[in-house]
Amino acid sequence: MAAHSHEEHTHAQRVSFYAKTLWVLMVLLVVTVWAGFLKLPDWLGIAVALTIAVTKATIVIMNFMHVRFSSKLAWLFAGAGFFWLIIMFAFAFADYASRHWEPVQGW
Amino acid sequence: MATITAQTGTERINYLNVRTTVASWLLTLDHKRIGILYLLGITLFFFLGSLAAAAIRLELATPKGDLMTSDTYNKMFTIHGVLMIFFFLIPSIPASFGNFVLPMMIGARDVAFPRLNLLSWYFYMIGGVLATIALLKGGIDTGWTFYTPYSSAFAKGEVSLAIVGVFLVGFSSIFTGINFLVTIHKMRAPGMTWFRLPLFVWAMYATSLIQVLGTPVVAITLLLVAVERTFGIGIFDPNRGGDPILFQHLFWFYSHPAVYIMILPGMGVISEVIATFSRRRVFGYHFVAFSSLAIAIIGFLVWGHHMFSTGQSIYAGIVFSFLTFLVAIPSAIKTFNWMATIWKGRVHWEAPMIYALGFLGLFVIGGLTGLHLASLATNVHLTDTYFVVAHFHYVMVGGAIMAYMAALHYWWPKMTGRMYPQSWAKLAALMVFVGFNLTFFPQFILGYMGMPRRYHSYPEEWWALNLLSSAGASILGLGYLLPAIYLVWSLKYGRIAEKNPWGARGLEWEVVDTLPHPHNFERTPIVTRPAYDYAHPEEPTAIFPAPRPAYVGGGGKDG
Numbered sequence: 001m002a003a004h005s006h007e008e009h010t011h012a013q014r015v016s017f018y019a020k021t022l023w024v025l026m027v028l029l030v031v032t033v034w035a036g037f038l039k040l041p042d043w044l045g046i047a048v049a050l051t052i053a054v055t056k057a058t059i060v061i062m063n064f065m066h067v068r069f070s071s072k073l074a075w076l077f078a079g080a081g082f083f084w085l086i087i088m089f090a091f092a093f094a095d096y097a098s099r100h101w102e103p104v105q106g107w
Numbered sequence: 108m109a110t111i112t113a114q115t116g117t118e119r120i121n122y123l124n125v126r127t128t129v130a131s132w133l134l135t136l137d138h139k140r141i142g143i144l145y146l147l148g149i150t151l152f153f154f155l156g157s158l159a160a161a162a163i164r165l166e167l168a169t170p171k172g173d174l175m176t177s178d179t180y181n182k183m184f185t186i187h188g189v190l191m192i193f194f195f196l197i198p199s200i201p202a203s204f205g206n207f208v209l210p211m212m213i214g215a216r217d218v219a220f221p222r223l224n225l226l227s228w229y230f231y232m233i234g235g236v237l238a239t240i241a242l243l244k245g246g247i248d249t250g251w252t253f254y255t256p257y258s259s260a261f262a263k264g265e266v267s268l269a270i271v272g273v274f275l276v277g278f279s280s281i282f283t284g285i286n287f288l289v290t291i292h293k294m295r296a297p298g299m300t301w302f303r304l305p306l307f308v309w310a311m312y313a314t315s316l317i318q319v320l321g322t323p324v325v326a327i328t329l330l331l332v333a334v335e336r337t338f339g340i341g342i343f344d345p346n347r348g349g350d351p352i353l354f355q356h357l358f359w360f361y362s363h364p365a366v367y368i369m370i371l372p373g374m375g376v377i378s379e380v381i382a383t384f385s386r387r388r389v390f391g392y393h394f395v396a397f398s399s400l401a402i403a404i405i406g407f408l409v410w411g412h413h414m415f416s417t418g419q420s421i422y423a424g425i426v427f428s429f430l431t432f433l434v435a436i437p438s439a440i441k442t443f444n445w446m447a448t449i450w451k452g453r454v455h456w457e458a459p460m461i462y463a464l465g466f467l468g469l470f471v472i473g474g475l476t477g478l479h480l481a482s483l484a485t486n487v488h489l490t491d492t493y494f495v496v497a498h499f500h501y502v503m504v505g506g507a508i509m510a511y512m513a514a515l516h517y518w519w520p521k522m523t524g525r526m527y528p529q530s531w532a533k534l535a536a537l538m539v540f541v542g543f544n545l546t547f548f549p550q551f552i553l554g555y556m557g558m559p560r561r562y563h564s565y566p567e568e569w570w571a572l573n574l575l576s577s578a579g580a581s582i583l584g585l586g587y588l589l590p591a592i593y594l595v596w597s598l599k600y601g602r603i604a605e606k607n608p609w610g611a612r613g614l615e616w617e618v619v620d621t622l623p624h625p626h627n628f629e630r631t632p633i634v635t636r637p638a639y640d641y642a643h644p645e646e647p648t649a650i651f652p653a654p655r656p657a658y659v660g661g662g663g664k665d666g
């Protein structure tokens with residue numbers, strides 16, 4: 001019951017809000033494709049692509065997935081997802097970064 | 108389902124008799140019925156997986172590969188692994204007993220998202236059917252781990268179809284996890300504070316965290332294997348610039364924590380059963396509760412212990428080895444606290460307790476042999492030997508399935524309204540314990556002597572131990588068949604169960620009827636006591652204040 005009245009409250013701004021979000025995502029999509037055709041050096045190309053991707057993901061999570069309007073608890077869980085992603089990358093890259101360290105010949 | 112007539116002769120409305128059509132089951136939103144549907148599904152896949160296990164042990168009864176070709180053998184252990192891990196162990200306790208009792212335990216009428224709950228069952232069944240089709244239609248021989256580059260570049264057969272099946276069951280697992288997290292946060296009855304929760308609920312909370320945080324990774328990783336097979340993009344294939352070890356990182360990022368998806372709910376069951384049959388509050392309640400969370404979190408930091416000898420950096424190996432040792436701490440905390448609970452308790456030797464004691468014995472061996480594998484030096488010797496096979500069967504079969512059997516015998520009267528014959532149940536528990544040890548203890552020795560896993564023939568010297576293992580497996584098989592017989596028998600002929608046949612504390616026993624009402628509670632209980640309050644038998648766990656006129660027919664504040 002409580003949830004229903006809350007939804008009605010935000011209904012007026014709803015359609016235009018989602019439409020705007022969609023347009024921003026579409027523009028970022030075009031930017032992604034455009035950046036893909038630029039002859040950037042490898043590291044810069046990756047940096048640009050990841051920046052745009054993170055921006056898009058943030059917009060989707062905040063607006064479409066309603067985290068922006070949600071309780072602290074929802075923020076905590078959304079944050080936990082990203083923290084776990086960091087764990088995955090950190091430990092996996094720790095392996096790749098230290099593979100060449102072997103001090104003993106033939107290991 | 109048997110129709111159950113209450114002793115008074117007048118049938119009370121319960122979740123079974125409220126509607127009896129097939130459609131009322133297939134479209135049900137009742138968490139209890141969905142729990143039963145899951146129970147039927149996992150029993151089916153357990154049976155299919157067991158048949159493959161029987162074929163494996165039959166082949167290994169003699170040193171020569173005389174029963175099947177090596178190709179067929181590879182397919183057999185893949186069928187066994189895929190079905191048992193993804194379609195039995197992962198959903199076994201959470202989706203069946205978790206669904207059935209968790210809402211009752213916290214004083215809720217259902218889970219937070221009943222439709223999502225039903226959808227998860229359909230994802231599970233469709234995934235299971237697809238995987239079974241893949242396994243039967245020519246089969247797959249990658250092992251349940253789907254290691255690249257074999258799975259992505261070389262393996263013939265229906266690898267992609269099996270992956271789609273596992274992908275779907277992964278999402279069913281995520282749905283269950285989300286549902287329980289929200290349910291535990293939002294739907295506890297008034298007065299049911301976090302530290303009044305039964306420890307099964309704490310364990311399910313920790314399990315759900317793993318399901319939600321880990322499963323998406325394995326789902327996408329397996330999908331990438333299917334994409335690489337189909338479109339030839341280079342993610343894992345070194346010929347196309349990919350890295351096969353990347354697959355192992357991503358796969359084990361989920362699949363090590365997945366071990367805790369299997370064992371944490373079991374630990375929750377053991378806490379319930381030991382408290383009930385020792386008539387005592389679980390010793391060190393807070394430690395047991397937080398050790399579940401600790402296992403869930405530390406469990407995500409140890410996956411590299413599966414990769415010590417597959418090309419991972421030795422420095423990463425050192426870190427992963429150290430972190431793996433840390434997991435032993437919360438597991439030991441639980442074990443010692445259970446022992447302390449029994450030590451000062453008045454133990455009742457009913458069937459669920461026998462299973463729980465079996466769990467303690469087998470899980471300790473499974474856990475401690477994990478430390479041999481976590482040590483870098485011994486790991487090199489033991490990698491891919493039968494020592495590993497024995498170790499994880501002690502954890503997953505000796506731990507998780509023992510707990511599953513304990514749960515089945517503990518909540519059976521609540522689910523079916525019937526009692527099963529205690530002496531047969533105790534005999535079955537004993538047969539499982541003995542048969543299990545006969546099957547898997549020799550495998551520790553075989554592995555230590557160097558017998559590799561996943562081969563269908565072996566030198567004559569290892570015959571005796573393998574024969575012992577196969578003989579033990581037949582006792583184990585009978586130990587699982589026996590409950591299937593007397594539990595089905597009890598549906599029709601079993602004694603009618605009382606509301607609280609074990610004399611247990613907790614809302615599902617004290618408040619909910621023998622066969623639960625479709626909504627569990629006709630009025631919302633107000634919880635006034637902590638879990639396991641055996642020290643105060645005169646105080647009920649929950650009270651129902653007389654409704655005041657203002658509340659009658661009102662919107663209610665539950666939810």
Ligand SMILES: [Cu+2]
Pocket residue numbers: 362363366409410412413
């Ligand atoms: Cu592991």
